[in-house]
Amino acid sequence: MTEAALVLFWPAVVGYGEAALAYAGEAFRPGRTRRPAIWGVRIGWLAQTALLVAQAASADGFPWATWAGSLNLFVWMCVAAYLVWGCRSSFALLGLAVMPLALVLFVLAWAGGAGTVSPSELGSAFLVLHVGTVLAAFAGFTLAAGLAGLYLWQERRLKRREPGVLRFRVPSLVSLDRLTARTIGVALPLLSIGLAIGLARLVADGRAPDAVVVLGVVAWIVYGGYLAARVELGWRGRRTAWVALAGFALVLLLRLAVTPLVVHV
Amino acid sequence: MHVVLVGTSHRRAPVELRELVAFGAKRSGEIAMRLAAGGEAVALSTCNRTELYLAAEDPDDARERALAELVSLSGLSASELEPSLYVMVDEAAALHLFRVAAGLDSMIRGEGQILGQVRSAYEAAQEADAAGPTLHRLFRHALRTGKRVRTETSVAENPASIALAAVELVERVFGELDGTRILLLGAGKMGEQTAIGLMARGARDVIVANRSPERAARLAKRFSARPVGLDRLEEELVAADVVVASTSAAGYVLTPEQVGRALRGRQGRPIFFVDIAVPRDIDPEVNRLDGCYLYDVDDLDRVVERGSDDRAVETARAEAIVAEEGDAFRAWRLSRDVVPAIASLRALAETIRRDELARAEARLGNLSESERRAVESMTTRIVEKLLHLPTVRLKEAAAAANGTADGVLYADAVRHLFGLREDEG
Numbered sequence: 001m002t003e004a005a006l007v008l009f010w011p012a013v014v015g016y017g018e019a020a021l022a023y024a025g026e027a028f029r030p031g032r033t034r035r036p037a038i039w040g041v042r043i044g045w046l047a048q049t050a051l052l053v054a055q056a057a058s059a060d061g062f063p064w065a066t067w068a069g070s071l072n073l074f075v076w077m078c079v080a081a082y083l084v085w086g087c088r089s090s091f092a093l094l095g096l097a098v099m100p101l102a103l104v105l106f107v108l109a110w111a112g113g114a115g116t117v118s119p120s121e122l123g124s125a126f127l128v129l130h131v132g133t134v135l136a137a138f139a140g141f142t143l144a145a146g147l148a149g150l151y152l153w154q155e156r157r158l159k160r161r162e163p164g165v166l167r168f169r170v171p172s173l174v175s176l177d178r179l180t181a182r183t184i185g186v187a188l189p190l191l192s193i194g195l196a197i198g199l200a201r202l203v204a205d206g207r208a209p210d211a212v213v214v215l216g217v218v219a220w221i222v223y224g225g226y227l228a229a230r231v232e233l234g235w236r237g238r239r240t241a242w243v244a245l246a247g248f249a250l251v252l253l254l255r256l257a258v259t260p261l262v263v264h265v
Numbered sequence: 266m267h268v269v270l271v272g273t274s275h276r277r278a279p280v281e282l283r284e285l286v287a288f289g290a291k292r293s294g295e296i297a298m299r300l301a302a303g304g305e306a307v308a309l310s311t312c313n314r315t316e317l318y319l320a321a322e323d324p325d326d327a328r329e330r331a332l333a334e335l336v337s338l339s340g341l342s343a344s345e346l347e348p349s350l351y352v353m354v355d356e357a358a359a360l361h362l363f364r365v366a367a368g369l370d371s372m373i374r375g376e377g378q379i380l381g382q383v384r385s386a387y388e389a390a391q392e393a394d395a396a397g398p399t400l401h402r403l404f405r406h407a408l409r410t411g412k413r414v415r416t417e418t419s420v421a422e423n424p425a426s427i428a429l430a431a432v433e434l435v436e437r438v439f440g441e442l443d444g445t446r447i448l449l450l451g452a453g454k455m456g457e458q459t460a461i462g463l464m465a466r467g468a469r470d471v472i473v474a475n476r477s478p479e480r481a482a483r484l485a486k487r488f489s490a491r492p493v494g495l496d497r498l499e500e501e502l503v504a505a506d507v508v509v510a511s512t513s514a515a516g517y518v519l520t521p522e523q524v525g526r527a528l529r530g531r532q533g534r535p536i537f538f539v540d541i542a543v544p545r546d547i548d549p550e551v552n553r554l555d556g557c558y559l560y561d562v563d564d565l566d567r568v569v570e571r572g573s574d575d576r577a578v579e580t581a582r583a584e585a586i587v588a589e590e591g592d593a594f595r596a597w598r599l600s601r602d603v604v605p606a607i608a609s610l611r612a613l614a615e616t617i618r619r620d621e622l623a624r625a626e627a628r629l630g631n632l633s634e635s636e637r638r639a640v641e642s643m644t645t646r647i648v649e650k651l652l653h654l655p656t657v658r659l660k661e662a663a664a665a666a667n668g669t670a671d672g673v674l675y676a677d678a679v680r681h682l683f684g685l686r687e688d689e690g
Contacts, residue, residue: 172440236533
């Protein structure tokens with residue numbers, strides 16, 4: 001399995017790496033490297049899909065029970081979510097936020113042992129539901145953070161009245177703001193389901209919540225607050241973009257710092 | 266088959282004449298069908314152009330038919346109309362259409378609406394059964410050119426005037442301008458131009474505020490807008506998305522306090538201010554307010570200036586794409602000269618294959634269904650493989666001959682070598 005995984009790992013790394021570089025090129029010469037960037041994303045994502053399918057086929061149960069394995073799946077979901085928007089030329093710069101991050105996390109997951117398959121410690125149905133929904137939600141929050149970052153960047157340029165403000169093709173502020181809200185609106189229910197399943201399991205086992213659970217609940221409150229502030233207080237634009245980024249900081253903390261250190265099963 | 270274009274546009278004719286030859290999308294198919302008359306036709310009409318594309322064996326006859334159609338549409342005589350028309354044939358017509366689809370011939374360079382209008386005209390001709398193989402290929406290339414120019418270049422992102430820069434910036438905040446409300450403050454020339462630009466991109470709801478009620482009413486009539494007095498400014502600010510200021514007032518007409526009060530009722534919606542007045546109408550401090558974007562005439566001028574270099578580069582790239590697609594269409598069109606010879610050659614090969622198969626079948630006795638399919642498939646593949654290279658070479662040679670007699674020479678050689686009759690194909 002490790003050899004087969006290696007065969008699929010490198011095309012994915014090359015694809016994501018090429019996309020990250022091409023998106024960087026897009027920042028200097030708009031329009032020139034858009035196509036190679038999109039193709040890099042597609043090829044990398046297909047290779048990673050094949051990698052996950054190969055792992056699933058040879059695994060003894062759910063193949064992403066480890067932290068590294070779930071990070072691998074998380075990256076795949078992020079890129080899949082990005083592919084939905086990234087193929088539009090006006091969203092090309094979003095790739096500059098998403099693809100370097102995807103590349104780093106993918107390599108990190110691999111270094112952490114995502115290439116090997118370990119037997120599941122828990123029933124696969126629980127893991128599929130809990131981990132699957134939480135990771136899908138996190139992928140949505142990552143995309144929302146990319147959109148919010150793009151909003152803040154473009155908003156700052158418009159506010160500063162930069163002479164080159166029209167140089168890059170970027171979606172309008174209103175579209176970015178609306179899409180960020182919609183993405184969070186889809187991701188938050190997924191996080192709610194994932195947390196509810198996890199908490200139910202915790203209660204059934206009679207265990208106390210660990211740091212992962214606490215941070216997960218805090219992230220839920222932040223994103224819930226984001227939607228409530230939009231609906232109830234009429235918050236829009238810069239303020240809500242910062243809230244989306246604050247929520248994403250929690251997601252990153254949860255995925256990269258806390259989860260590897262805590263035995264969260 | 267020749268491609269013929271007869272048309273007029275904002276470059277050749279004033280709006281009074283363009284109005285006379287314009288027709289709605291619903292009539293496009295009907296006109297194309299009438300013009301096709303055994304050949305092919307597509308009729309394109311937008312607010313800035315009316316163009317009739319025909320594909321016919323006799324380009325002079327096609328030109329006459331198109332001219333007669335325009336005469337009939339306009340109610341003018343041919344001699345009155347002709348100075349405002351342009352006629353293009355073959356490659357020139359194709360390149361012109363590709364530039365139109367790319368937005369390079371538009372009033373607002375790179376604008377995206379024209380691509381949809383070209384597509385609609387083509388679809389209307391298809392529905393009316395007026396578009397044949399030549400115009401199918403021509404319009405498919407045109408649509409591809411338009412799409413490529415928009416995705417591979419930033420030609421639309423570099424406006425050439427202050428009014429266009431303002432329109433582009435407004436789009437960077439709101440995106441689609443359908444449903445956005447414009448508040449026109451004052452009646453300056455550049456303010457009017459900006460409002461026209463915004464309306465051309467879809468803004469429909471315009472309010473005119475002016476110190477002089479008569480002037481406000483006159484301007485409002487021009488834009489089908491609602492006139493209001495300056496005393497209702499704050500109230501109107503709550504609902505406006507874009508404020509275009511160009512009054513001749515000596516001091517600020519809009520202060521941060523006024524805008525701040527209006528913002529409370531806006532539910533976080535952004536607002537864009539274009540201040541084209543000198544001296545300025547809007548206090549620059551307004552730009553500091555959350556969700557407010559204020560550009561004065563110097564800011565807009567810097568945006569235009571910064572875009573001028575990029576504009577030249579991007580236009581050159583867009584023109585290169587047009588030329589590339591033009592070459593591809595030209596090669597295809599020239600290769601059509603040898604199509605009858607290729608069709609005859611393939612028909613001959615297929616006849617031989619079938620005859621020989623029938624003869625072999627009689628000798629080999631009864632073949633099972635699967636054996637029969639295997640032999641059928643094998644003989645077809647042999648014929649395909651034998652004819653593939655000559656077909657490609659023949660088309661390449663015709664394209665390289667560039668419309669000279671050499672192209673026909675190759676076709677004649679094939680006819681002679683394989684004993685094909687002149688009338689075959």
